[in-house]
Amino acid sequence: MPMLDIKNLTLEMVDGDTTIKALDKVNLTVNTGEIRALVGESGSGKSLIVSAICGALPSQWRMTADRMSWNGENLLSMSKYQRREVMRRDIAVVFQNPQTSLDPSATLGEQLEESIPDEFVEGYWFWQRAQHRKRIAISTVHKVGIKQHKHYLNAYPHQIPSDIGQKFMIAMALVSQPKLLIADDPTRGMEPTTKTQILKLFTRLNQTRSLSILFVSHDLLAIASMSHSMTVLYAGQTVESGKMKHIKKRPLHPYTKALLDSAPSFRKDLPPKSQLPTLGGSIPTLQHLPIGCRLGPRCPRAQRACVSRPAVRYIHDHTYNCHFPLHMEKL
Amino acid sequence: MIQILSRYGVLFILTLLVLTAMSFSLVYLFPGDVLENLTGIVPQNEIQREALMRQFRLDQPYIVQFFYYLSSLLQGDWGYSLASGLPLREEIGIAMPATIELSAYAMLMALFVGIPLGYYAGLKSYSTTDHTINALSITTYSFPVFWLALILILFFSLHLDIAPLSGRISLLFDIKPVTGFVLIDIMLAEGIDHGLAYRDAISHLALPTVAIGAITTASMVRITRRSVIDVIHRPYIVAARSRGVSEWQIFFRHVLRNALLPILPLMAIQITTLITNAMIVETLFSWPGIGSWLIQAIYQRDFPALRVGMLAVSTLVITLTIMVDLFNRIIDPSREKYERATV
């Protein structure tokens, strides 16, 4: 049974007299102990999915879903208190923008210590507890690769460089020893060495503590090397989802293929200095979404049937949403 | 820290210099003869005129006159009132604390009623309670202060007869102005019934305080509410919530302080309005403060009193404004150290 199971998640917003469907029947699962990559172009709705999972959507969005469950418990029908408990102990999130996710008027140390669940803190008297809290904070900060803990724990968010902020958000997420870590673009703009450090940390936590990770990123190369499975999103629709090695070897959806082709390191047979194949056009805006399959106008295989939304199809645990997938060569 | 303090110190001194220059130039802007305006004496002949001119340095260049004015101000020689003949320093020394006392209570009312109400409305934003509080505060805010004061007098003093019409304390109590603050002076006074005196003083204070405080309270509610609504939608509140931090902790650790920070500078602006309102209300309640004192000075064409009075009031406003801003700078960690000081 998957740990996190989302089926047909739809997000709508009323804008004047039209409704905008930012997410259209998105499916996403994360199994116990796996690293799942969530990829898609900018604006495809990745961060919206993350907010929907943690119940942090702004009030203008209307959310509907056939299923959204955590370890078999329905997240949608949970009481506020139960939901908070899940977020406090089991699921941890690293939001995309670390600088705005930190309270500007509190030190990083205060904010990190606040995230430590009370159960972890030993000691009877408050000063013993405070000391223990501090020790936990320092060791967590070391874990994510921040060495000058004295300096940074007493710093305010505006005094730190952005990569320290990103690491700090990761530390705050890990301090509650969650079962699932949702990381929204955690390595954006980082230097390669720092990035490798973080990715290694994730892989290690996944192997030693069997931490499940939902890894949201643009960085196909990093994702491909560390994750076990992948979900590809295009303009708010899931296009393909399955084991990483299957998708890498044989993508079924035209969009996934174009995505993989556009990353040169995936193609050993590429002659030097050849032009990279890409899809024409660009991702549509939310106001001008095509009906049916949203890839339609850009898709080289599109046919008349594509104006109706393709249903989910399965080959074992590999799913895709396309009328004319790449393994059916009868065009 | 030292740098911040010195920046504010320099700003304060420069502003005061400009104000002093303006108050100095008033003598030349008042209608009539400069010498007569300044001294109140109509010289009988040229010799007397010459002598007076020399005494008041009017025969020297403006710049020398200005420094003479400045140095006598600093030495505590503020001139004499034309109307009463008393030293102005003494008169202002009695009138000013009365105004400060009234404004202070009105400000306390705004802080202790306005800010909690604003927080409550902000946290319950767009509910019926919030709309009610907001509507009430907008209504109160739109009242002209003198009208509000008159309504209060009409209702509580004339109609219900539960509050005195005017004055600061009943003349039965013989209270020496030691600090100038009536509630403190009562405590220091001897040979009176303290309980009765306090009851009398407070019944005198109540109406003017409410009249001035209501408007400041209303704007405090609105400022606070706006600020709280702004803060609770910030990403860091959303992020804290998604870490499972409880609503109480979110309020006390994150909302409270962050919502308060933008309120403080706006409070500095409120101070100006507050003191202006206090001066208007004083005249209606015959409260012996600087406002009614200045009005009297205007009626009596008491020019020396006007120019020093104006300087005293603006010094008070500037001092308070700069102090609030400095305080805000010290408690707000995200404001850059080297940001410039402003009034």
Ligand SMILES: Nc1ncnc2c1ncn2[C@@H]1O[C@H](COP(=O)(O)OP(=O)(O)OP(=O)(O)O)[C@@H](O)[C@H]1O
């Ligand atoms: N509050 C909002 N109001 C209106 N539109 C929004 C709002 N939040 C997101 N959107 C829109 O929803 C779409 C999905 O946004 P989202 O932030 O999820 O993209 P993303 O996949 O995370 O992109 P990126 O990779 O750049 O982070 C975008 O087109 C965005 O413009």
Ligand code: SF4
């Ligand atoms: S459904 Fe049609 S338009 Fe969409 S990806 Fe498949 S072939 Fe292309």
Ligand SMILES: [Mg+2]
């Ligand atoms: Mg995003």
